[in-house]
Amino acid sequence: MNELWKHVSEGNRDAYTKLYVEYYRKLYNYGRKFTDDIPVLEDTIQDTLISIWTRRSQLNTIQNPGTYYYTAFRHALIKKLSEIKIHHVPSNPQFSADAVVMKREADKELKDNMEAAMRMLTSRQREALYLRFYEELSYEEISQLMSISLKATYKIMARALAHLRENFSGPLALCIALKEIIMAVSTLLVFHL
Amino acid sequence: MTQKNNYHTYSEDDFLADPYFQDWVLKPNAENERFWTSWLMQNPSKQEAIEQARKLLTMLAFSVHEPAEARVRESLSQAMEIIDQHEEELSTPARKIVLLKRWMAVAALFVLVAGAGTVYYWYHQRPAVQLISTAFGAIKKVTLPDSTYIVLNGNSTLTFNRRWTHGQPREVWVDGEAYFNVRHIDTDSHITPGERFLVHLKDVTVEVLGTSFNIRQRRGNTEIMLQQGKIQLVFNDSQRSPIIMQPGDLVYVGDRAEQLKIDSTASADDYVKWTEKKLILNNASLDEVIHYIEDNYGRKIVLGDSSLSSRKIEGTLLLDNLNDILFVLSKILNVDVQQQDTTIYFRPK
Numbered sequence: 001m002n003e004l005w006k007h008v009s010e011g012n013r014d015a016y017t018k019l020y021v022e023y024y025r026k027l028y029n030y031g032r033k034f035t036d037d038i039p040v041l042e043d044t045i046q047d048t049l050i051s052i053w054t055r056r057s058q059l060n061t062i063q064n065p066g067t068y069y070y071t072a073f074r075h076a077l078i079k080k081l082s083e084i085k086i087h088h089v090p091s092n093p094q095f096s097a098d099a100v101v102m103k104r105e106a107d108k109e110l111k112d113n114m115e116a117a118m119r120m121l122t123s124r125q126r127e128a129l130y131l132r133f134y135e136e137l138s139y140e141e142i143s144q145l146m147s148i149s150l151k152a153t154y155k156i157m158a159r160a161l162a163h164l165r166e167n168f169s170g171p172l173a174l175c176i177a178l179k180e181i182i183m184a185v186s187t188l189l190v191f192h193l
Numbered sequence: 194m195t196q197k198n199n200y201h202t203y204s205e206d207d208f209l210a211d212p213y214f215q216d217w218v219l220k221p222n223a224e225n226e227r228f229w230t231s232w233l234m235q236n237p238s239k240q241e242a243i244e245q246a247r248k249l250l251t252m253l254a255f256s257v258h259e260p261a262e263a264r265v266r267e268s269l270s271q272a273m274e275i276i277d278q279h280e281e282e283l284s285t286p287a288r289k290i291v292l293l294k295r296w297m298a299v300a301a302l303f304v305l306v307a308g309a310g311t312v313y314y315w316y317h318q319r320p321a322v323q324l325i326s327t328a329f330g331a332i333k334k335v336t337l338p339d340s341t342y343i344v345l346n347g348n349s350t351l352t353f354n355r356r357w358t359h360g361q362p363r364e365v366w367v368d369g370e371a372y373f374n375v376r377h378i379d380t381d382s383h384i385t386p387g388e389r390f391l392v393h394l395k396d397v398t399v400e401v402l403g404t405s406f407n408i409r410q411r412r413g414n415t416e417i418m419l420q421q422g423k424i425q426l427v428f429n430d431s432q433r434s435p436i437i438m439q440p441g442d443l444v445y446v447g448d449r450a451e452q453l454k455i456d457s458t459a460s461a462d463d464y465v466k467w468t469e470k471k472l473i474l475n476n477a478s479l480d481e482v483i484h485y486i487e488d489n490y491g492r493k494i495v496l497g498d499s500s501l502s503s504r505k506i507e508g509t510l511l512l513d514n515l516n517d518i519l520f521v522l523s524k525i526l527n528v529d530v531q532q533q534d535t536t537i538y539f540r541p542k
Contacts, residue, residue, distance in 0.1 A: 021265055024268060029258050042260075042268060046272055049272060054276070054279065099255055101255065103253075114252075138212070139212055157210055158206065158209075161206065161210055162209070162210075165205060165246075
């Protein structure tokens with residue numbers, strides 16, 4: 001991947017084409033979590049990717065061009081989305097509530113509970129989880145991308161995972177089972193009265 | 194990711210949030226595998242916590258959104274078009290851009306049908322000489338093929354050859370006002386033809402060696418101000434011997450060539466501040482300011498009271514748009530400003 005960036009910085013259009021296609025897909029997947037306004041999303045992706053070419057001469061000076069352009073994209077997209085005001089109140093783009101899910105093989109009840117818990121996470125918590133466990137970025141890269149301190153990144157991640165863990169362990173499953181028993185018993189009682 | 198030494202104090206939540214633990218669970222390799230399996234063996238009490246943490250992490254999933262392949266391809270070809278147009282615009286006059294775009298659209302269609310031969314033919318049809326001109330009040334920034342940077346002021350023209358041959362002097366022609374920052378190629382004191390940079394004006398040619406300077410050619414007079422480096426002025430009138438300028442020198446080429454010295458190079462910087470859209474006025478007469486506005490904005494200014502012309506103005510004038518400039522002047526001079534077509538009248542209140 002670094003090879004590709006290097007070739008682009010040297011003005012290789014072939015390499016740029018490959019980079020364009022690859023990053024279009026990645027940015028689409030990422031940006032789509034912030035909005036379902038496809039035209040705005042596609043415009044922002046195209047602008048970001050074009051700037052990679054027009055500024056290719058400075059690529060050599062950028063440590064981590066992937067994260068650098070992810071950051072530029074995120075910033076541009078959020079700025080564009082924030083400009084849309086509803087009743088004069090600027091909207092605050094959120095990382096989709098359905099972005100974080102459980103794997104399909106999970107037990108159905110557990111899956112439902114966990115996904116309910118996931119919807120209760122904050123926008124930044126969901127985004128941090130996505131960047132760490134899907135995009136596989138390091139904590140440092142995430143802090144750069146989300147424009148927060150490294151410490152804040154750790155905090156957000158820890159809170160998100162702790163919240164999920166609370167809903168993952170045995171006690172909840174037990175509570176649900178108990179609840180069902182109580183309901184069953186009370187129904188029985190009603191019919192027998 | 195480095196391992197910590199206090200894992201034995203960790204709760205399930207701590208393991209969950211630990212980057213090294215996360216890496217092992219999701220991206221196991223020989224190294225972290227070795228570490229964690231041996232650590233687990235030495236700390237069996239933590240097995241439960243680690244097992245739960247591992248289970249949770251492995252069950253995390255994310256929704257995936259994929260764009261249609263056709264959309265990706267479409268975006269790519271659109272982007273390439275925009276890039277080509279942008280690179281075309283860097284050396285194309287504003288007036289001709291509309292025509293060029295239509296021409297390019299036709300050429301593209303033609304290429305699709307006919308193939309490589311047509312592309313070759315089209316490339317060779319491109320004109321060799323570039324002419325860039327600015328409208329009144331506009332500023333254009335131009336980068337030449339050798340990376341020389343030029344800022345063209347309003348109502349000015351820059352002409353140069355699109356393709357520069359290696360080994361030949363670089364040449365441009367200027368009418369109006371332009372600021373130059375010439376790319377220095379020369380590496381030793383011996384100057385080869387290819388290292389020369391020539392700026393042709395009406396009656397003088399400026400020979401340059403990697404420098405920044407300002408050329409102002411208005412109303413038949415030429416002012417050349419050197420900011421940095423060294424330049425030589427060669428007069429078309431062979432009777433006059435060439436002048437070599439030093440930084441801070443301002444040469445006035447009119448009926449008689451004069452060399453004037455500016456005291457400090459800070460003044461030289463002030464002289465070229467128009468490139469940043471600021472006009473620095475150091476005890477400038479209103480006449481000078483009026484001439485600057487007329488030359489660059491294409492208006493005629495008439496003073497209702499002739500005593501105004503000798504008024505001196507001190508300060509910085511922001512050159513964003515003409516109306517703002519006129520407003521500021523009306524306040525400083527305490528005059529009423531009226532515009533009729535392209536004539537502006539200053540009348541004392």
